Amino acid sequence: MAAKVIFDRDRCKGCELCVDACPVHILALEESTNRKGYHPAGCTDTSKCIGCASCARICPDSVISVYRD
């Protein structure tokens, strides 16, 4: 099953709610900072994404969209 998770990087505030919500533990904060000065969340291994959209559902700032085949 192919799934894709897309981050609107510059809107992320690095709250880590998505990191905690991901059931397959593939989300983490980046080392670099975004336009707001936060460490934004990103996906460390897209191939493991199951497209459950838990990350997108919990994100307060609508940073994440999820697509699936």
Place this chain on the structure above:
Amino acid sequence: MKPVYVKSKGLQDTELHYCPGCSHGIVHKLIAETLEELNIIDTSVLICPVGCGVFAGNYLACDAVEAAHGRAPAVATGIKRTCPDQPVFTYQGDGDLASIGIAEIVHAAMRGEKFTTIFINNGIYGMTGGQMAPTTLIGQKATTAPLGRQKELHGEPIRMCEMLSSLGGLVYAERVCVADVPHIIKAKRAIKKAFTKQLNNEGFTFVEVLAACPTNWAMTTRKANEWVLGPMAEYYPLGVIKEV
């Protein structure tokens, strides 16, 4: 590829001013999804509070007006009575609703005004910097209660759902939280049910959301959500409090 989750049309494209991990943003999304699914984005009227939610009208895609502190239910009463065919809802924090505006909400519920109130209970005055609210838990610290809330001095916290449920005009009260994904799904169901009941003209509908304020609680977002699911949900039981 098909979208599984994309931003709701019920939201504008504005960036939210809320602190990282604040529950306000999650609740905004649930309201936006509800408005979109019920096809009432263009007809709904939001009455904004004074508090962190003051700019909610810049974020949700429906019409919005701003009320004086705590007076959203009075403004909603006027709008709903004038435009009975339009969905009307207030969005209020616990300082706004349970403190300065408690008379307005109690009387709107008593009269059975046919609008919906989304009540954000984070147990603190967020916008003004973390003062004690009527909902602050016993022992919980606030800038105006540095030793923690004490029962002898400050009384016990108000359970708004239970209090308003004693009034005949209220037809639906449910308490939810948005501390994790399963609870977010339940919270969405409650908000949609409240709006649906309003569209059926049933009476006053009320959804209380236990919300995290990591900044003023001085907690990480993870700890803050543990606080919601632990001590808060213990004192403020989740679930349907009244449905007629």
